[in-house]
Amino acid sequence: MDKRKDILQAALRLFVEQGFHGTATSKIAQEAGVANGTLFHHFKTKDELIIRLYLDIKKQLLNFTEEQAQKQKNTKEKVKAHYIYTLYWALDHPLEFHFMQQISLSPFVNQIPLEEIQEQKKAAIELIQEAMEGGYIQKLPTDFIHNLIGIHIFGVYQYILKKELEETPKKELIEQSFELLWKMLT
Amino acid sequence: MDKRKDILQAALRLFVEQGFHGTATSKIAQEAGVANGTLFHHFKTKDELIIRLYLDIKKQLLNFTEEQAQKQKNTKEKVKAHYIYTLYWALDHPLEFHFMQQISLSPFVNQIPLEEIQEQKKAAIELIQEAMEGGYIQKLPTDFIHNLIGIHIFGVYQYILKKELEETPKKELIEQSFELLWKMLT
Amino acid sequence: MDKRKDILQAALRLFVEQGFHGTATSKIAQEAGVANGTLFHHFKTKDELIIRLYLDIKKQLLNFTEEQAQKQKNTKEKVKAHYIYTLYWALDHPLEFHFMQQISLSPFVNQIPLEEIQEQKKAAIELIQEAMEGGYIQKLPTDFIHNLIGIHIFGVYQYILKKELEETPKKELIEQSFELLWKMLT
Amino acid sequence: MDKRKDILQAALRLFVEQGFHGTATSKIAQEAGVANGTLFHHFKTKDELIIRLYLDIKKQLLNFTEEQAQKQKNTKEKVKAHYIYTLYWALDHPLEFHFMQQISLSPFVNQIPLEEIQEQKKAAIELIQEAMEGGYIQKLPTDFIHNLIGIHIFGVYQYILKKELEETPKKELIEQSFELLWKMLT
DNA sequence: AATGAATGAGGCTTCATTCAT
DNA sequence: TATGAATGAAGCCTCATTCAT
Numbered sequence: 112m113d114k115r116k117d118i119l120q121a122a123l124r125l126f127v128e129q130g131f132h133g134t135a136t137s138k139i140a141q142e143a144g145v146a147n148g149t150l151f152h153h154f155k156t157k158d159e160l161i162i163r164l165y166l167d168i169k170k171q172l173l174n175f176t177e178e179q180a181q182k183q184k185n186t187k188e189k190v191k192a193h194y195i196y197t198l199y200w201a202l203d204h205p206l207e208f209h210f211m212q213q214i215s216l217s218p219f220v221n222q223i224p225l226e227e228i229q230e231q232k233k234a235a236i237e238l239i240q241e242a243m244e245g246g247y248i249q250k251l252p253t254d255f256i257h258n259l260i261g262i263h264i265f266g267v268y269q270y271i272l273k274k275e276l277e278e279t280p281k282k283e284l285i286e287q288s289f290e291l292l293w294k295m296l297t
Numbered sequence: 298m299d300k301r302k303d304i305l306q307a308a309l310r311l312f313v314e315q316g317f318h319g320t321a322t323s324k325i326a327q328e329a330g331v332a333n334g335t336l337f338h339h340f341k342t343k344d345e346l347i348i349r350l351y352l353d354i355k356k357q358l359l360n361f362t363e364e365q366a367q368k369q370k371n372t373k374e375k376v377k378a379h380y381i382y383t384l385y386w387a388l389d390h391p392l393e394f395h396f397m398q399q400i401s402l403s404p405f406v407n408q409i410p411l412e413e414i415q416e417q418k419k420a421a422i423e424l425i426q427e428a429m430e431g432g433y434i435q436k437l438p439t440d441f442i443h444n445l446i447g448i449h450i451f452g453v454y455q456y457i458l459k460k461e462l463e464e465t466p467k468k469e470l471i472e473q474s475f476e477l478l479w480k481m482l483t
Numbered sequence: 484m485d486k487r488k489d490i491l492q493a494a495l496r497l498f499v500e501q502g503f504h505g506t507a508t509s510k511i512a513q514e515a516g517v518a519n520g521t522l523f524h525h526f527k528t529k530d531e532l533i534i535r536l537y538l539d540i541k542k543q544l545l546n547f548t549e550e551q552a553q554k555q556k557n558t559k560e561k562v563k564a565h566y567i568y569t570l571y572w573a574l575d576h577p578l579e580f581h582f583m584q585q586i587s588l589s590p591f592v593n594q595i596p597l598e599e600i601q602e603q604k605k606a607a608i609e610l611i612q613e614a615m616e617g618g619y620i621q622k623l624p625t626d627f628i629h630n631l632i633g634i635h636i637f638g639v640y641q642y643i644l645k646k647e648l649e650e651t652p653k654k655e656l657i658e659q660s661f662e663l664l665w666k667m668l669t
Numbered sequence: 670m671d672k673r674k675d676i677l678q679a680a681l682r683l684f685v686e687q688g689f690h691g692t693a694t695s696k697i698a699q700e701a702g703v704a705n706g707t708l709f710h711h712f713k714t715k716d717e718l719i720i721r722l723y724l725d726i727k728k729q730l731l732n733f734t735e736e737q738a739q740k741q742k743n744t745k746e747k748v749k750a751h752y753i754y755t756l757y758w759a760l761d762h763p764l765e766f767h768f769m770q771q772i773s774l775s776p777f778v779n780q781i782p783l784e785e786i787q788e789q790k791k792a793a794i795e796l797i798q799e800a801m802e803g804g805y806i807q808k809l810p811t812d813f814i815h816n817l818i819g820i821h822i823f824g825v826y827q828y829i830l831k832k833e834l835e836e837t838p839k840k841e842l843i844e845q846s847f848e849l850l851w852k853m854l855t
Numbered sequence: 856a857a858t859g860a861a862t863g864a865g866g867c868t869t870c871a872t873t874c875a876t
Numbered sequence: 877t878a879t880g881a882a883t884g885a886a887g888c889c890t891c892a893t894t895c896a897t
Binding site: 690693694706708713714715 | 869
C-alpha cells in the first residue's frame with residue numbers, strides 16, 4: 112500500500128505541473144521511485160489513476176469541510192464554515208485543489224459516475240436548501256446557488272494565489288469575500 | 298487565406314472536443330480538408346496555432362463587448378452591457394468560449410505575452426475604476442473585482458449550458474444573475 | 484498435483500483460443516484459480532509449460548490409439564483402427580488436437596527432443612512397414628506414407644469440424660475417408 | 670511504393686522465421702531499411718500488414734496456378750496442372766507458402782472476409798465439379814475433395830522439404846504423389 | 856507448495872515536424 | 877503555397893519472471 116501512495120503523490124504533483132497529457136506514466140513511476148510496471152499493477156490504466164486520484168482528493172476535502180460545518184449551529188455559520196474552510200483547505204492543499212479544478216474542466220469529468228457526483232454535492236445542496244427554507248437566502252434553483260458559490264471560491268482562490276498575499280490580508284480577504292457572497296445571496 | 302481559416306476552424310472544434318493533446322495536427326489537417334504539411338506552412342508549430350487561435354477569438358469577443366458597452370451612457374449600464382453581452386456572445390459561440398476557458402486553465406497561458414493580457418483587460422479595468430470612483434461599487438482592488446465578475450460569468454454560463462435552458466428563462470436568468478452580481482458589488 | 488492439473492487445463496484452453504503468445508501466463512494462472520507465481524513453481528518457464536502440455540497430450544493420444552490398434556488382428560484392421568480412432572479421439576478432444584497441431588506448426592517443435600519424436604512415431608512406422616512387407620500397400624518411404632496418413636487425418640478432421648456434421652454422417656464420412664486413403668495406398 | 674514493398678518483403682521473411690508475435694514491428698522496419706513510423710504510414714496496424722501480405726501472396730499463387738491450368742485441355746490434365754504447379758510454386762516460394770500455412774492455422778483467418786475466401790476457392794471448386802460431372806472422380810462433396818487435395822499438397826511439400834530432395838527425385842515424387850491422389854479420387 | 860506485489864525490458868502505435876516534389 | 881510520404885522520439889501498456897512472506 113506504500114508504493115501505491117507514492118504513485119498517487121507523484122502523479123498529483125506532476126499532473127498539476129505539466130497537465131495530464133504532459134506527464135508520462137514513466138515519469139510518474141520514476142518520481143515515485145517505483146518500476147514502470149508497478150504503476151500498472153495498481154492502476155489498470157493512466158485514466159484509472161487519474162480518476163482514482165480525483166475521487167480520493169475530493170473525499171478528503173469533503174470530509175474536512177463537512178466536519179467543520181457540523182461544528183456550527185446556525186445556518187449562516189454553517190454556510191460560512193463551508194465556504195471558508197473550503198478556501199483554507201484549498202490554500203493548504205494547492206496541488207490537490209488545482210488538480211480537482213483541472214479534472215472538472217477536462218473530458219475526465221465524464222468518466223466519473225454521475226451518482227458519485229450527486230453524492231459529493233449532496234451535503235452542500237441540503238445546506239443551501241436549509242438556508243433557503245429558513246429565509247436566509249433568496250429562492251433560486253439550488254444548483255444555481257451551488258454553482259455560484261463554487262465558482263466564487265475558485266475565483267477568490269485564484270486571486271489570492273496570484274497576488275501571493277500574506278497570512279493576515281489573506282484571512283481578511285476571505286472574510287470579506289464571504290460577506291460579499293452572502294450579500295449577493297440574501 | 299481560405300485554407301488558413303479552414304484550419305483554424307477545424308482546430309477550434311477538435312480542441313474543444315478532444316483537448317489540445319488529444320487532437321493530432323494530422324486530424325486537424327484532415328478535418329480542414331488540407332494536406333498534412335499545409336498546416337505547418339501557416340503555423341510554424343502546433344503551439345503557435347493554439348496561441349494564434351486564442352488571440353483571434355479573444356479579440357473577437359472584446360470587439361463585440363466593447364462595442365456594446367460604448368452604446369451605453371451611464372456607468373451601471375456599461376458594466377451591465379459588458380456582463381450581459383459577454384454571456385450572450387459566449388452562448389452564441391460556445392466553442393470559442395470553451396476554448397478560451399481551456400487555454401486560461403492550461404500551461405499555454407504562460408505563452409501569451411503579459412502585455413497582451415494587460416491590453417485585453419484594460420478596458421474592463423478602466424470601467425471598474427470608473428464605477429468605483431463614481432461610488433457605484435465598493436472600493437476593492439480592481440483586479441479582485443475583475444476576477445469576481447469574470448468568474449461569475451463563467452459560472453452562469455456553465456449553469457445555463459448544463460440545464461439547457463430555453464430562450465426566455467435564459468434571458469431572465471442572465472438579467473437576474475447580473476442583479477445578483479451588482480448587489481454583491483455595491 | 485491438483486493445481487498443476489488446473490494450470491495445464493487452463494493453459495490448454497487459452498492457448499487454443501488465443502495462441503501461445505496471445506495468452507499471458509497471468510491469464511492462465513487466473514483462469515486456473517491460482518496465484519501468479521504458482522505457475523512458475525510447477526513449470527520453470529512458459530516454454531516448459533507448453534512443451535510439457537504437448538508431451539502429455541501426445542502420450543494420451545498414443546496410448547489410446549495403440550490400445551485400439553492392438554485389439555485388431557489383421558494388418559489392414561490395425562491400420563484402420565489407428566486411423567479411425569485417431570479421428571475419434573481428435574473429435575472427442577478438439578482442444579487437445581488443435582493444440583498439437585499448433586505446436587507442430589510452430590517453432591516449438593524444435594524444442595522437442597528428436598528421440599521423443601522418433602519414439603512417438605515408432606509404433607506407427609512399424610505398422611506401416613508391416614503393411615508394406617505384407618504386400619498390402621505400395622512400397623514407398625515409410626516416412627512418406629506416415630506423413631500422408633497424418634495429413635489426411637488432419638484434413639478430414641478439419642472438414643468435419645467446419646461442416647459441423649451430425650453423429651451418423653460423421654461416422655460414415657470417417658469410414659469412407661479411410662477407404663479413400665486405403666485405396667490410395669494399395 | 671518502393672518502401673511499401675520493402676516492408677512487405679521484410680515482414681514475410683521475419684514472420685516465417687519467428688512467427689507473428691515473435692517479430693516486432695520495429696524489427697520489420699529495421700530490416701526493411703525504413704523508419705519505425707513508416708510501417709504505420711503504409712499499414713494502419715500490424716494486423717493489417719499481416720492480412721495484406723496474405724492476400725497479396727495468395728493472389729500471386731492463384732494467378733500462377735490458374736494460368737498453368739488453363740493451358741491444359743482435358744480435365745485430368747487441368748487438375749494435375751493445378752496440383753503440380755501449386756507444389757512447384759510452393760517449392761520456389763517457400764517463405765510465401767509457409768506464411769500462407771501459418772495464417773490459415775492462426776486466428777488471423779477469421780479476419781479475412783468470407784467472400785475473399787470464397788473467391789479464392791472458386792476456380793478450384795469449379796474444376797472439381799467439372800471432374801466430378803465428367804465422371805473422372807467420385808461423387809463427394811466438392812469442399813471435401815478440395816480439402817483433401819489441399820492437405821495432400823501440404824503433406825508432400827513438407828515431406829520434400831524435410832528430406833531435402835534433389836531436383837530429379839523431387840520431380841518424381843511429385844508426379845508419383847499426384848498419381849496416388851488421383852487414384853484415391855477416382 | 857503458494858502467494859501476489861514488484862520488476863523492467865520490450866512491444867505497438869501516435870504524432871509533431873520535415874522535405875522533396 | 878500545397879502536398880503527403882517519411883521520420884524517430886516518446887508514450888502507454890503487457891508480460892514473463894522473481895522474491896519476500
